[in-house]
Amino acid sequence: MSRSAHPAGPRHADVLTEGHYSAPAADLNVLDEKVWSRTVTRDADGALTVGGIAVARLAEEFGTPAYFLDESDFRARCRAWADAFGPDADVFYAGKAFLSRAVVRWLKEEGLNLDVCSGGELTTALDAGLPAERIAFHGNNKTVAEIERAVEAGVGRIVLDSFQEIVRVAHIAQRHGVRQRVQIRVTVGVEAHTHEFIATAHEDQKFGIALADGQAAEAVRRALSLDGLELIGVHSHIGSQIFDMAGFEVSARRVVQLLAEVRDEHGVELPEIDLGGGLGIAYTSEDDPREPHEIAKALSDIVTRECEAAKLRTPRISVEPGRAIVGPTAFTLYEVGTIKPLEGLRTYVSVDGGMSDNIRTALYDAEYSVALVSRTSDAEPMLVRVVGKHCESGDIVVKDAFLPADLAPGDLIAVPATGAYCRSMASNYNHALRPPVVAVRDGEARVIVRRETEEDLLRLDVG
Numbered sequence: 239m240s241r242s243a244h245p246a247g248p249r250h251a252d253v254l255t256e257g258h259y260s261a262p263a264a265d266l267n268v269l270d271e272k273v274w275s276r277t278v279t280r281d282a283d284g285a286l287t288v289g290g291i292a293v294a295r296l297a298e299e300f301g302t303p304a305y306f307l308d309e310s311d312f313r314a315r316c317r318a319w320a321d322a323f324g325p326d327a328d329v330f331y332a333g334k335a336f337l338s339r340a341v342v343r344w345l346k347e348e349g350l351n352l353d354v355c356s357g358g359e360l361t362t363a364l365d366a367g368l369p370a371e372r373i374a375f376h377g378n379n380k381t382v383a384e385i386e387r388a389v390e391a392g393v394g395r396i397v398l399d400s401f402q403e404i405v406r407v408a409h410i411a412q413r414h415g416v417r418q419r420v421q422i423r424v425t426v427g428v429e430a431h432t433h434e435f436i437a438t439a440h441e442d443q444k445f446g447i448a449l450a451d452g453q454a455a456e457a458v459r460r461a462l463s464l465d466g467l468e469l470i471g472v473h474s475h476i477g478s479q480i481f482d483m484a485g486f487e488v489s490a491r492r493v494v495q496l497l498a499e500v501r502d503e504h505g506v507e508l509p510e511i512d513l514g515g516g517l518g519i520a521y522t523s524e525d526d527p528r529e530p531h532e533i534a535k536a537l538s539d540i541v542t543r544e545c546e547a548a549k550l551r552t553p554r555i556s557v558e559p560g561r562a563i564v565g566p567t568a569f570t571l572y573e574v575g576t577i578k579p580l581e582g583l584r585t586y587v588s589v590d591g592g593m594s595d596n597i598r599t600a601l602y603d604a605e606y607s608v609a610l611v612s613r614t615s616d617a618e619p620m621l622v623r624v625v626g627k628h629c630e631s632g633d634i635v636v637k638d639a640f641l642p643a644d645l646a647p648g649d650l651i652a653v654p655a656t657g658a659y660c661r662s663m664a665s666n667y668n669h670a671l672r673p674p675v676v677a678v679r680d681g682e683a684r685v686i687v688r689r690e691t692e693e694d695l696l697r698l699d700v701g
């Protein structure tokens with residue numbers, strides 16, 4: 239995600255050579271379809287519409303800040319992933335990206351499975367009627383109570399993350415008189431090219447069991463020896479927001495090598511491998527994500543090739559995209575408040591949300607785009623930083639972007655590609671009220687997660 243410094247218009251000329259931003263788009267009114275959900279367009283008056291509804295109407299009805307989720311885009315992306323991988327593979331949507339009961343129902347209808355990583359996500363999925371066998375349960379420190387609930391519900395698989403958990407799950411399953419289907423999460427030693435905090439397959443981190451020093455082979459040995467477990471395969475997740483398929487190829491190769499070792503040692507061909515999620519999306523015009531069919535082909539080619547070389551039956555592949563499904567389908571709508579030009583630097587545009595509804599910029603140095611959406615403008619571009627209303631100078635939503643210089647308090651601006659890890663990581667910092675998620679489809683908008691109220695805050699504060 240390299241971004242070049244670029245000379246641009248006359249404003250703020252002295253900083254334009256040292257920033258990490260791109261040149262302003264030739265026309266700020268044009269919405270780059272790469273970063274906006276599929277039904278987003280501008281209407282005849284220049285206002286952004288989604289699912290056929292103009293943002294001014296959405297803001298009036300639902301308030302700001304709010305996330306607007308393009309339901310038909312979400313469903314289309316589910317179908318694209320399911321079609322790309324076909325009937326011989328499984329797509330598990332990673333619920334941590336964003337989960338609600340409506341989303342679970344859409345997944346169910348579109349034929350996807352679900353990856354959950356907490357009791358709360360499990361409850362949401364079951365409550366929305368997803369059959370337990372379509373659920374995979376993850377986590378590096380599942381509690382005994384969570385494991386009990388998952389086993390009782392009959393989840394399709396539990397992904398084991400440690401030696402202690404192998405024994406724990408086996409014990410609980412036996413107590414319930416069942417053989418729990420499990421996978422073992424291995425760390426394959428790949429350094430994914432992403433932010434350190436979201437790369438997960440290098441060895442010095444908390445997830446999984448290392449392949450390199452024979453630990454993973456030992457974990458397989460133990461899992462195969464326990465009556466309460468049915469070991470169905472091996473799992474690897476190498477990180478997040480990854481564009482380069484090379485890391486997945488190395489991961490797939492190493493996982494297949496492990497399957498071959500297991501076959502040689504135990505005479506057992508494990509029937510499944512899961513290659514995790516982590517596929518990147520476009521947050522700005524400079525990001526070039528792969529399409530699901532390209533990803534599916536790259537992964538299945540490498541697995542097939544490696545299995546042929548190892549004379550193994552090709553295992554059933556599963557993947558767990560979260561961000562790649564929901565990320566591009568939503569934008570956050572904000573109302574512009576205070577505008578503060580800092581001469582020779584940039585203009586700070588404050589919005590009515592901030593790090594409480596999008597922590598990713600502060601946490602990962604994430605890059606986002608932004609557009610004026612309540613109207614078009616022919617004013618020249620001005621270099622802005624979009625900031626929130628929280629008491630923290632790191633409360634930045636969009637670090638560097640261009641908005642029209644005639645931007646005024648009361649204008650609506652929107653940040654696209656906020657469907658993943660924004661509402662799900664939202665907080666009540668400064669007692670902010672977490673924004674609603676509104677699903678928009680075919681001219682209709684409905685709240686799927688309502689806005690928090692001050693009563694909600696006080697209800698938890700029991701004095």
Ligand code: LLP
Binds near residue numbers: 335436479517561658
């Ligand atoms: N499978 C497993 C085992 C995972 O740990 C994750 C993400 C996924 C699938 C889905 O990854 P995705 O396709 O959404 O990248 N909060 C961070 C991302 C952390 C992801 C953790 N695990 C962010 O905002 O970028």
